[in-house]
Amino acid sequence: MSKAGVVLCRCNSIIDGRIDFEQLNKKLAADKKVQAVIQVDMACSPRGKKTIRELAAMEEVDRLVVAACSPFSKGAVFDGFALEMQMPKQLIELVNLREHCAWAHEIKDADKKALTLIKMGLKKVLAARDLGQWSAGCAHVNKLKCDRCKRCIEECPNRAIQLGADGYPAADPAICQRCGICVGGCPLGVIALPDFRLEEVSAMLAPLSSGQSPVIAGFFCNFAYQEADLMGQIGRQHSPGLHIIRVPCTGAVNMITVNDAIAEGIDGIMVVGCDSSQCKHRKGNELAKYRIANCRKGLEEQLLEQERLVYVSLGEGLVEPSVINRRKCVRCGLCAQICPYGAIKITDSGDYEVNARACRGCGACAGACRSGAVDLPQASGGKIMAAIKSALAG
Amino acid sequence: MPPKVDHTKCDGCRAEEEPLCEQICPGNLMTLNDEGKAICRENRDCWDCMSCTKICPQGAIETRLPYQLGYYPAKLIPKVGTNKIIWTCIDINGKVERFVVKTRND
């Protein structure tokens, strides 16, 4: 039987005062599925890692929950650790006790929240199973359950999924961006990413449902999750009832997960991501909104409030759009052709115009323009030359 | 019995050659009309197994009982999760009952 080891990181004593680690330790040690609980001062330090190594080497422990900081802070450290210990990285679950708990809540709330978050991590890591997706390196379709409706092929923004010779869709690891849009759209929920599987996400919902009322499950895309980290870092608090679950893109949120959340009695579900056209995965958020709109109608029909399920856009992802110099532009249209986001269009007057909300600031147009008419303000030709000069001088 | 399809929600499974409801029906009764929307080709032959209702990704299908058997407008709405289904039942008097039915282990 699988048992987990739990690591409680005090983050060099920074969060000591905010979470009662002794209590936490006691409560977790009593859990039947926990083999051992250890406390470390800094999980990412050599001494910390040594202690964790000993825990992982225990015979009965085959997976770990590391309650520490944001995966965007020290996640890479633990990926490396997994490699070193020859453990699949899917069996180490990082729980964000720092940015999303200790720093974000009052002391009286942080304790209870910490326990809930760790229990969620435990459920997830105990449910972790390889159905082929761990080594796939891309989205993986469970062919035993897939009914070949081909919606994933349709919805993939990168056209990474094709119909194989056996009639089943398969993703190309060379093209797949692991955004999870296919995972979110699959009506049967049979697609998984190497580190994102619907059953594992749903496993987290049971402990979540006993959090502080009103209980809200927040599915934050990578970008939004980092914004939430930032809030914690600058000391902004949020309601302890909000439990943040990281998803690769809001398009990866499947309505099956929403159904599971409602079944668990969770009060509300937030899907948090980018503003309308700023989605890094091009149309993940568009699809998320489409599915959510439909699901909300379903909630109403079930005599549940629509407002329980919301999409929240964070507008800060806007970038300064590229600028077209009309005097230099010869209207060849190459920029419009080359823009991967369809952000440049021809107007009625024949001029080419950049849609500020669609532009992602990649600069492909600036690089392609033969007339030097397009420039990116934050990476203009002038700035680049200045940087090169400075590098050559030094 | 008659599965009623809401054509404002149905997207014909994006006009795939075999939309999900058509694929799953044990009686070969669901199919697409000329506008590419799902319909039941023969209401009287439905067994109300509700496979179509459960599988529609848009939640566009409602299973109803023929008036022979039951009055209007009761509803039974399934919402499928990973290993459970939530059923919401609304009777003709407006009384609401909810059930969570486990469908798979783990």
Place this chain on the structure above:
Amino acid sequence: MATKKNVPRSLEEVEKIYHDTDILIIGAGNAGCFAAIEAKRKNPGVKVTLMEKAYIDRSGCLAAGMDAINTYLKKGMTIDDFIKWSRSQAGGLLREDLAIKVAENLNAPVEEWEEWGLPIKKDEDTAEYATRGKWDITIQGESMKPIIAEKVREYGCEVLNRVVATNYLVKDGKVTGAMGFHVRNGKMYVVKAKATIIATGGAAGLYKPYTNDGSDSHHQLWYCPFNTGTGYAIGIRAGAEMTTFEMRWCATRTKDFNGPIDTISVGYKTPMINARGEKILQEHYAEWGGETAPRFIRANAPMEEWREGRGPCFMDTTAMSDENIKQMKNDYLNERPSYVLFLASRGQELKEEPIEIYGNDPYIVGGHTASGYWLNADDWSTTMPGLFACGDVAGGVPNKFVGGCAAEGLLAARGAVEYVAKCGDIEIDEAMVEAELERVYAPLMRMFNEGDGVRPKEMEERMQRLMDEYAGGVHQFFRMSEEQLKYALKHIKIMQDQVKYLIAEDLHDLMCAHEVIDRLDVAEVLIHHLMYRKETRWPGWQTRTDFPERNDAFDCFVNSKRDPKTGEVQVFTRDYEQIVPGDRMKAN
């Protein structure tokens, strides 16, 4: 619409797909899936193909799920106990040799199903399966069909979805595969197989259901209306021996909805009462054992009450607790979810209004009674070499239910795998394929060429009313006599001749046409069986008004065989062989 698109306009346009396999399983239901899985387990090298007229994940009786396994040997129960009980419920008639083997294999498939993901209620203290009735355990089977469908794929079996089986391939008296057509692309399938396992389930829709008044409730049946007896029909046409068709399954069901009643009666111990509030079984059937009376008594009791003017009858739910009512609805959601909708659409509060019950239209189903193919207990083969049978289509073992049918899947697979190892190369009869091509597509061709004839729905309705009125349907309170049966037979034979006038507009219609053709062939044999047994052994299931008492001259099996060339049905008897000692009419 796929089925309108790919309609061939001439026989030359029909594309024939030839397929080669080791074991062909016709019907990917409960029994068929277990047969496929077991065949691969016994010999991973054997090629297994399933021919399924719907889609494997939700085809057959388990489409909406199941809320109980009605045959599971719990701790302390023996195989002998099971045989004695089953025998007493079947008027003393069952194939004991077959039943013993089924009983030996009853528990394993259920336990495997649980391992594969099927949730089964456990007793909190003992961690054993929670008991519902003597032989029953409660399961949460909404997804049990997708679970085994996934296993079938996992074991590498090939599934031909949407292919309707129409006849066996027979060469020199051996079954060498089957033929069919694809209901979406219109192609003809010719599947050559060393061994064939028939697992298409039983026959519903032979009789008119009482809710069928030209409205939208034509298929408001208890049994799966898509199980149309094709397995029986193709066996009958090929000359395989059938048994005990006269032991029809006429059961008590929820009125109008025709839904399962065991959930309520066995699961929650609600008594059966009449309009006067009398407990029917205790009051009027004390000599049969009251509440423990055999199944056919329980089945017929409400009908008798109704006839005697003491109806309507009910399962008395008024004394149930709120918790139990909620739990019962939860159980129904696992098996017939629309029953909960039925109660809601009548605003029915079960503590005030009990559940009304009535008999259902008769079905032929070997999982409940002994009707079906006559089998060999060594290897589950039928009387035709190369052909095996399992599940509701197989006869001789009543009270199998879901668990027993799964067990038979295992047994038939073992027989088939051994047979494949020994049989040499097989051939198909091309002349048969050509003849079948013509026969199968005839209704379409007639539509194009003549444009006029009989629609499958019309013939189906005529047959259903005929059977209901003259062959002991529900409107006749299951009663029949020699004269009525003769009349029924005469008209069935007329319709069998009329089949040549059937017209079909598209491929779905073509499937309906063949469902009628198959049902007519089953009905013909059924009537022969009903006529032959000149006694009433199971009142309700087979009530002869001209021979209302039991006659021990018929303490034997009534079997039949149809001559493939002349079409003549021969009916004869086979002796009973008792293995487990004891009074065959008593459970102990």
